Amino acid sequence: MFSFEGFVRINTAATAVYRLAYLNLLWVATTVLGLGVVGFGPASYALAAYLDRWVRHGETPPPARTFWRSVRERTWHTILVGWILLGAGAIVVTNVLRSPDGTVRALNVVALVVLVVVAAYVFPVMAATDITSVPRQLGAALLLGFGSLHWTVLGGTVVAVTTWLLWSFATPLLLLFGAGVPALVVALVTRIVFRPLVESPALPGRTMHHPLDTPVTEQAS
Template sequence: MFSFEGFVRINTFLTGAYRLAYLNLLWMATTVLGLGLIGVGPASYAVARYVDGWFRRGETPPVTRSFVDGVREQPWRSMVVSWILLGAGAVILTNVFRGPSWTVQALNVVALVVLGVAAAYVYPVMVATEAAPVGRQLASALLIGFGSLHWTILGATAVGLTGWLLWQYALPLVALFGVGVPACAVGVVTRIVFRPLAQDPDQPGSRALHRSSIGAPVTEQVA
């Protein structure tokens, strides 16, 4: 027999899975409506914004309204970031498959890993920090990713393992959760990494965190 606490834990898990799936569907719809290049940046920022508030501060506002607010918050900045990442990715992938030598191809594989780390953390950095030049935010994403390399590796391993299991045993769930799985992993990592910066204002880099991000957890009912 399940205890009451057991049912509460199951309900909490299922509610969290629902949020991730719904965020993924909203991300897909926004990206498609924005014809990819226009929509992917604001959609990714909106997902990072919701996950950051959820994981770090315990805020769970209505998903649709919060997502739309996130899309409208920094549309041009988030689009520029996505264009930089997509452009760099296109160049690197071209060099990986068509490089003149294996040395060039190997170096571009390393560059692809670096680009993946930047792409994983740049939108959470944008959400959690004051407005800054795009270049500085990309650099901060790399510092966080490689400065907390053990957490980055654990997160990437969890995402890879989860993706493989879904691909092998529950293929439709890959489309249902999509970016929700990596967003969840990045949210866990940034919750751990950002917490000392919020608690210690004298620590280097902590001044960039929003003061509103340091408050006590506030939970709202999901509509």
């Protein structure tokens, strides 16, 4: 028979799964209400901000209220970042599919990989750091993704395998967790990667903050 602690662990795991599904549905709703182009950036930032609090700080505030607050927090800034990513993605994908030159297609495939890495990390960077300008946020996302390449590759592999399994055996679950799974994997990676940025003596005064709170400068001990 299960012990009380076993039931508690099962309940905790089930609650986490439900919360992730809820966050994914909030992301889908925000993206759709924003007609994709306007909704993608704010929805992705809000998802990254909540997961940063949950995974890195162990906080689980009310999902809907916290999510909508994040959507409204930096709306135009996140819309701009979303436009940059979607616009660049449209150009790169078009070149991959329609360019008659094999070299051009190969270069654009490489560019697409770089763009995916930047898109994966830029919203967590916005949520967890005090970097404010769009170029610096994109640059920090690029450095973070390729500076911790082993974690990026491992995370990408987990996302690819999970997506394939859901697509093959449980397509409705893919719809339920589609954006939540990669966002959660990125949050787990940034939890590992951001830790030395806070704790390293070589980086005193590095500001890491909750996205909905006043930034707090964490000095190295």
